[in-house]
Amino acid sequence: MAAVLEQNRSGAVPVGGAFLFNDVGSARINTPELFTxxxxxxLKTALQFSTEQVLPQAEKIEAKDNALLRDLLRRAGELGLLMIDIPEAYGGLGLDKTTSLLIAEAMSMQGSWSVSFGAHTxxxxLPIVWFGNDAQKQKYLPKLATxxxxxxxxxTEQGSGSDALGAKTxxxxxxxxxxWLLNGSKLYITNAAFADVFVVFAKVDGDKFTGFIVDRGTPGFTVGPExxxxxxxxxxTCPLYFEDxxxxxxxxxxxxxxxHKIAFNILNYGRLKLGAGVLGGMKLQLRNALLFAQERKQFQTSIASFPLIREKLARMTTLVHAVESMTYRTSGLVDTALAGADKTAADYEARLIAAIEEYAIESSIMKVYGSEALGYLVDDAVQIHGGAGYIEEYPVERSYRDARINRIFEGTNEINRMLIAGMLLKRTMxxxxxxxxxAQAxxxxxxxxxxxxxRVEDELAAxxxxxxxxxxxxxxxxxxxxxTFGAExxxxxxVLATVADIVMDAYAMDSMVTRTRQAADGKLDAARVAMTRQxxxxxxxxxxxxARRALxxxxxxxxxxxxxxxVARLxxxxxxxxxxxxxTILQAVEKATGYPLSAV
Structure with a gap:
């Protein structure tokens, strides 16, 4: 089909969802090969921090050492890793969203730390960065940055999870x-036991959904047990209670x-970041599974030589490539939409929010696809470990349990599937x-x-x-x-969920084909072609x-x-x-001792 959607409102990049209507490769996309x-x-700094300061403390973190988590946040702050999204005027760095996602990727090698880090940054x-007034920003952001x-x-409340506007507080x-006198409660609040500043949502006079900044120690505010x-x-993770x-x-x-503007826009960005926030764990578990398979012998033979084990490792690698290709393509769209904008301008945060909202479809794709890809990967990793994968001594056991929450975070995957198809229809209207x-064409x-x-007759034409x-x-x-259904x-x-699944696969394939061709230096790389083909x-x-089931x-x-x-013709x-x-995939994986397309 013709490239029918060339630009968004700013005239710079395709509008959100345009990939579904534009030809594969009709526009250059952001990829890890293009990182500055x-x-x-x-990325290197953040990876070093995770490898040297977080992973060695994994057991202490798992034992709910809140003091350690807080200290790690302070140390990350000293390296500038907490201030990527905070404007320079308020003690931050104000960097691009691709850099922000790279930090999220690096921090995702240990689940509990990743969640704590992500909830803070x-x-x-971000609600204070995007929606706070100057006095609020001056008061909180410099200290949050460090x-x-x-x-x-x-x-979240007992009766309002995905239905955020159903809050009773x-x-x-x-x-x-x-x-303001707040009354009510909140559930499942990350960092609650040691956080100093809480962004809390309540209904003013019982019907006006509104955000508040609540300081720890506020009279009438208590944090419940872990x-x-x-x-x-x-x-x-604790409940919160508000009694006047x-x-x-x-x-x-x-x-x-x-x-609702605060909550929904924060969720949009959180969904995009979750795509990056699974990559670090996926790459680590791929490497760990490979090393275990190479060391483990059965029938006097390394299990890494068994075809079914190699099949799993190849599938794991392909999933990483798909998530990575879509994630940084999407962050590149946001960054390009903001290119040239004056970060000191009064309307910059509004422009940033608009750019992120523009790619809400892609962000929901990243949330659903990334969380489920991680689940598939760690499941294969446990299987490769065999009985050892079920033992706490091996990190994959913890990673398997940690991965499950991602399908619930940032709006359940069921809700996000509805959003993908629903937003396509709403934007059409x-x-x-x-x-x-x-569709008529x-x-x-x-x-x-x-x-x-x-459009291109090469190894990836099919x-x-x-x-x-x-x-x-x-x-x-x-x-x-x-x-058929109209307003119903x-x-x-x-039906909508099934369509969303097809859309996700289309975005993945489009991104992988385009990335592989862009990375070619006169000749397509065999491992990239193999992953895309698989x-x-x-x-x-x-x-x-x-499609058949939906029809x-x-x-x-x-x-x-x-x-x-x-549709049978398709x-x-x-x-x-x-x-x-x-x-072909495994040769590259074994040569790199892990994911073969490292950006550092």
Whole structure:
């Protein structure tokens, strides 16, 4: 299909969701191969910190040593690792979002630390960065930048998780008008046991959802006992209680009744960062699984030579490549949208928020895909370890438990699947995305037997064509569902979720093909081609099955047969040698003793 969506409102980069309508490789994307020297230096510094100061303390962290976590945050602050997203005017560095994601990646090698670090630098600090007034920024940000103060974020309640606006905590002005009186409770608050500053959401007068900055020690505010969790056991997670908690009037964050803007925009960015926030753990567990397999012998032979073990290692590597390619492509979109903006301008934070919101579809993709890819990878890693993978002595046991929470954080994966498909439809109705126009063209092409052809005839031509087919599957299926259900489509979660899965695979394949071609120095790299091909063969099969299932849940009878006949033309199978793909990938993995495309 033609590249129909060239630019966003700023005229610089494609609009959010445009990848679904533009040709593979029609625009250059950000990739790890394009990182600047400064970005690589920050990544190297953060990796060194994690390797030398965090991983050796993993057992103490796991034992809920809150003093240690707080000290690690202070040490990270001394290295400048807490201030990436804080403006220079308030003691920070104000760097690009790619650098911010690189730090998140490096910090994700130990789950409990990653959560504590992310809660402080992300959801705890950014509400003040983005929505605080100057006095609030001057008071809190310089100390949050160094780790002198630690932040937390309090949104979830017993009856409001994904439905954030269902919060019951209330706020009213005191009779003298000088303070807000908060009453209610919050659940599952990360860093709660040792945080100094809490961003708390409550409903003013019971109906106006609003954000507040609450200091530890506030009269009427207490922190409950630690929760005992399945995973991320070392991170602090406590309930909060407010009984006529007296909050200074000036601690209102943003505007009364506009708390949803804070919560939703913070979640958008958190979803994007989660994509990077799984990469460090994925790369570490891939390396650990490889080393274990090479050392472990069965039947007098290293299990690393067994085909089924090698198949797992190849699949793990391919998942890392997919997540990495999508993550930094998306951060590059945000950075490009902000290129040239004056960071000292009064409207800069508003522009930043708008840029992140623009790519909310891609951010939800990163959240869902990244969290599930991590789950698949650590599951394979446990299997490679065999019985040892079930023993606490081996880090993979902890990583397996720690990984599970990521499918719940930042909005459940079920909610985010609804958001992916739902935002595509909403942006179509607003005229931002041409879903129905393109869907009509796809329908006409399928009826006439016209199929997409690769723009570039190289080793990845079949994979390019497969990516284009997946886009058409998603577009066509969503169009049929929208026409069938109309306004009721929001209730058809089984259809929307299935479409979202196809969209995610299309984004992954588009990103991997484009990245591999961009990285070519006269010749495509064999390992990159093999990873892309392996991904494509699996994505093709599952995406066609998903499209067929969604159509079966949408229409019946002869109409269903007609639609199935059309999409059947998009089912693409290109013969391949699975052993050759596996060994090509593994040769690169073994040579690098881990993920073969290191950025440092």
């Amino acid at each position: 020297e400064e970005q690589r230096l920050y 992300g959801i705890g600090t 780790g002198e103060l630690v932040a937390a974020y309090a949104l 209330k706020a009213v002005l005191s009779p003298d008008g000088k303070e 929760e005992h969790k399945m995973g991320i056991r070392g991170s602090s 908690a007296r909050i200074p009037r000036e601690n209102l964050l943003g505007e009364v009744g506009k708390g 607003k005229g931002t995305l041409p879903l129905f126009e393109v 796809v329908d006409e092409d399928l009826s006439a037997g016209r199929l997409p052809k690769a 994979e390019e064509q497969a990516a284009e087919n997946l886009k058409r599957l998603a577009i066509y299926t969503l169009k049929v569902a929208a026409e 489509i929001e209730q058809r979660q089984e 991904y494509a063969t699996e994505a093709n099969a599952r995406s066609y099955d998903r 079966c849940a949408t229409v019946k009878g002869d109409t269903l047969k007609e639609h199935l006949s059309k 089912e693409l199978f290109t013969p391949y040698d699975p052993v050759e793909l596996r060994e």
